[in-house]
Amino acid sequence: MSKHNRLVFVLAFLTSTISLIQMNGCIRKEPTQVDGSNVLKIVVADHSGLSMVNQSLGYAPVSDARVTLQSKYYYQAPDQPVTVSAVADSNGVVKFGNLALGEYTVSVKKEMPVVVSESGALDTVTVQGNQLLNIMNVQTIDTVKTELVRASDIVINEIYYCGPKNSTRYYYDQFVELYNSGDSTRYLDGLIVCKGIEKYKPNMDSVDYVQVLYIYQFPGVPKTGRDYPIFPHQFVVIAQDAIDHSQFVNTALDLSNADWEFYNPYYSEIDNPAPNVTNVIPDNSLDFTMSMKHGDVILADGKEFYPGEVNEYGMQYYHVPLKTVLDGVEYSINPNSQKLLTMHVDAGLAGGGINRYSGKSVERRRPGFDTNNSSLDFIVSDHPTPGYSHEY
Template sequence: MQGEPAVIGSAKVSLSARTHEYSAGAESGTDGTVEFGGLPAGEYSVFARREMPIGAQKKVFTGYADIFVEGTGLVSDTLYVSTVTVNALMINEIYYCGSNYASFYFYDQYVELYNSSEDTLYLDGCILTRNFPTVEGDLEEIDHVRAIYAFQFPGTPVTGREHPIAPGQYVVIAADAVDHSRYSANAYDLSGADWEFFNPMGSDYDVPGVPNVSNIDPDRTTDFMINLSSNGVVLATGEEWYIEEYINSSGYPGTRVTLPLYTIIDGVEYTSNSDNTKELTMRVDAGFAGVGCAKYSGAAVERREVGVDTNNSTFDFVLIPRGTPGYTHVQ
């Protein structure tokens, strides 16, 4: 993200509390200032956004800051805004928390990708992962990310042209591409998913007619399942990866998939608790999505704005009460 001079003029500014239920929005004056009054004490995130048309294209400037309001008195801060990527393949939505308290149902998890570019892109050989949750050493000094699970699209990475994603297209990859509402109330109907995660090494059900994104670690027999509260999902080109052996915290040997940082297209880390330790390098994702997301609520995290990626999920993602597989909540 390159720093740019602050945009003076009218910007949309929104504020949401991190420690309690509160949100507000306002438009800044032409001098770029905005004021919110009567805020309860607590921690807040403040987001600013300004869109400038440049011919037929648009340029979006965004920025955010965290502020702490201590009872009475004035708190002021300056938000610096930068232009953001609006031209890439990206993770647009993740639904992970489960949909039914009574039956502990979470088999309807899915990941949604989006092509925000003006060109057809290709999913050939791309890898989607469940991030490895343990941090060893300094996360910011390691030039790769690790995965507990890694699943790969068919085709040749980078050069393959068999699995297109059109400009503006959403692609849903379901844990299992079935109508889960047949098994559990409030669960998602994913029978229309574009792809499904499939592990031929396990007892995973292979829905006929729905193409598979398949497990690549022969020591893993599980389907693609991600944690209901805290985890990360990474999208990589798939051009380079290897399987690494390690000893887990209980002293048992295991395997994980390692992906060099340069192959990472996008990554999103989520947690219900913002006090948790980051497990995905800030070079991929600088902040958490999903703070406050309740297990089995059926909620999902989706990009605040279609195609806007600042590599900080605290800013880029909002919690939506119900997932939108194949479309967006953005009006």
């Protein structure tokens, strides 16, 4: 890249930042970016059901939604892709000008008020949408419709991964706790619980999927199944093995009452009475074992996943599209670790300072509290709370 180009990039970025401020001050000016000549029109439409459909437009416009466009190819500094951001108008429309050809990610986010009780009390929920787009044509106005969905009611509420206090390296009492933070019954049918890859991936923020190593799935049909309800404010515990682990190590957890257990039919593990969340990848001969130091867990609707690349050790990675992801949580003993999970799913890290075999867990500050930043959303609990919260 020439010095001149670099200057153009930086100026373009500044211009876009200023134009965003101007927009907020009601002076509408299109943001510009890099030295291309393409114009992109993005229409932000709400599919969460929280906004009214405008009959003349034919969709539910999301006004004042912040739209962020990030280049996959152009960087203003190492590790800092060129990014522009603007706010949608009353028709949910935002236009970006002077774009170079190439791939971009679009992410849109907005907080919306919702009535949470019969008394009419208001709360806010976040709706969001992410998509990947490729600007191929010179000087055409491309209309891209970004469909927002409500951030999930079902979230990963607690992860216990570090193992109990013991000197025999026993860690088979790990568990993942889910929680329904909404006021409606939701369904676990077909949901997948995944373990992300344990390797930094430089382009993770500019692709429209997350890479995972394990996929375990609830029984039932994804999205439409109604056989496995999770009631409002209910906790659901998925044990690595749903047994009383204190029979082996006295500090380990009794998970014989867990609601579910991870079960891998592709190796000879005992199928305990608890129903199974089952491994669906035949090549994976491991139970749902989580890293005791740094890892991430992803919950998705299970509608779509497919094989991705094979790593240098011959392990097959799988891709789970971002649009199917309900929640994801990354944790690390070191709060300054390099992120493994895209900021589109989790902008932070839970679990700072949790040592292996310390018997601690990470749990949401309040049940279901989720801003997609685990540094803020999670606390360290001195002892795991399977099926309840540290708050009560």
